[in-house]
Amino acid sequence: MVADPLWTGYRYREVDADGWATFWRLDPRGQTFRLHDWHAYPNKPGHRLWSRAATPAGVRAAWSTTATAVTLEIRAALDIYARIAPVDFLIGGELHQRHEVNPGEQLITVDLPGEPVDLEIWLPQSGAIGVRAVRFDGEAVPRPPTGPRWITYGSSITQCSGANGPSETWPALVARRHQWDLVALGFSGECHLDPIAARTIRDTPARLISMCLGINIYGAETFSGRTLPGQVESFVSTVRDGHPHTPLVVITPLIAPDLEGKPNAVGLTLDDVRACIELGARTLHDPDLHLIDGRTILTPEEARHLYADEVHPTPDGYHLIADRLAPLLTLPL
Numbered sequence: 001m002v003a004d005p006l007w008t009g010y011r012y013r014e015v016d017a018d019g020w021a022t023f024w025r026l027d028p029r030g031q032t033f034r035l036h037d038w039h040a041y042p043n044k045p046g047h048r049l050w051s052r053a054a055t056p057a058g059v060r061a062a063w064s065t066t067a068t069a070v071t072l073e074i075r076a077a078l079d080i081y082a083r084i085a086p087v088d089f090l091i092g093g094e095l096h097q098r099h100e101v102n103p104g105e106q107l108i109t110v111d112l113p114g115e116p117v118d119l120e121i122w123l124p125q126s127g128a129i130g131v132r133a134v135r136f137d138g139e140a141v142p143r144p145p146t147g148p149r150w151i152t153y154g155s156s157i158t159q160c161s162g163a164n165g166p167s168e169t170w171p172a173l174v175a176r177r178h179q180w181d182l183v184a185l186g187f188s189g190e191c192h193l194d195p196i197a198a199r200t201i202r203d204t205p206a207r208l209i210s211m212c213l214g215i216n217i218y219g220a221e222t223f224s225g226r227t228l229p230g231q232v233e234s235f236v237s238t239v240r241d242g243h244p245h246t247p248l249v250v251i252t253p254l255i256a257p258d259l260e261g262k263p264n265a266v267g268l269t270l271d272d273v274r275a276c277i278e279l280g281a282r283t284l285h286d287p288d289l290h291l292i293d294g295r296t297i298l299t300p301e302e303a304r305h306l307y308a309d310e311v312h313p314t315p316d317g318y319h320l321i322a323d324r325l326a327p328l329l330t331l332p333l
Contacts, residue, residue: 058184158186232280
């Protein structure tokens, strides 16, 4: 199925018999579930990753247009977090209108200036979303991304369901600041070094790749101190197979004041997880791989003020994370 050139930030587009498109951030072909059941992915092990992959976090489209209005035909259903994020409409890189999305099928119409502008539509970063059409009442020319591609992989802290809107996730803020072509592979609760994620990154051209690893592994007790370094090494090696010289950045878990020092069910504290990730990454002796200690991104005091719970930032927290990471995530000259 040919990818729609209007949209970017996804891996595979599935279109059902009624013309509704689901933008998958991992390629689901070959999986055992029915792809057309876009609104009913089971919340059970083995399928939760795919429900997150069907959420279009970071998926967006851009046009140059003189139209006076644009209409987006969209449908939505609640995800496991019982939240559907809004759609953001940007003009000239600035938020023009944020529109809430309700469960079910709907038309969202937004007034435009009627003079030449660059318009971007950012799809919700949370919820089960389908898109059927974007219509303008005047001329609109698709504007493909021109900046260098940046892939970022991580957990809910990278998916940013709690951000005010899809253009205000920390990856979106960093990408917009640097004018990069974002591929956001944040999967809430599902950053467990899955081979499909490593292969997706391996097979997607990019100028910079970052990976925020560890918080889901700590919370779900995915690996032990014996197995985690090797899993990190294997994941990064798979990525490196497709990107021999691309800068790779590995970010260890951000500070979590209420969890620090508490062993999980396999006996690992967050500092243990950080040490295992660093060990696995450094085993490769890769001069183009860089480590960022997640504890340096926010202070404990900032985290206590800017977390909505033990680990998830508030909207202001995501902005501060973007401010701190933007100067650290750079491309070589």
